[in-house]
Amino acid sequence: MLESVTSRALESALDGLSMRQKAIANNIANINTPGYTAERVSFEDALAQSVANGNGSVQATMARSLEPTNEDGNNVNLDTETLSNSTTVLQYQFASQAENQVLTSVRAVLKDA
Structure with missing residues (x-):
């Protein structure tokens, strides 16, 4: 009953952003791995x-990048990963704060009931 479109969407967004954070970390960790x-x-x-x-x-999906590769077959670009990480962190913070507001509202309604 307390499940709303908003809370499901925020949960999906947080899950997707968390998955993206892991992918970015994995990409950076493999920046010098040939063929990665x-x-x-x-x-x-x-x-x-x-x-x-x-x-x-929704469920987030992960795919391999089709961007051009270096001579060693690796296509990780540190600038791209750094920018994506900064954006993802901000989006995660925003979604987390929004989810907190939803929960605060629910608590207030339940308290008054």
Whole structure:
């Protein structure tokens, strides 16, 4: 009953962003590994579609990057990973704060009931 589209969407976003954080860390750890191709996590388009359909629950997907590779077959770009990490951290903080607000609201309603 307390499950709303908003809370499911925030939970899905937090899960996807967490998965992206792990992928970024893995990419950076393998920056010098020959033949390694960067991992990319996506969920935003599916999440927007799910929210529009009144659900809000999605699973993030991971795929290998199709970006051009270096001579050793590795395509990890430290600048790209650093920027993606900064963006992901900010998005995670925002979603976490929004989820906290939802829980605070629910607690307030239950307290008054």
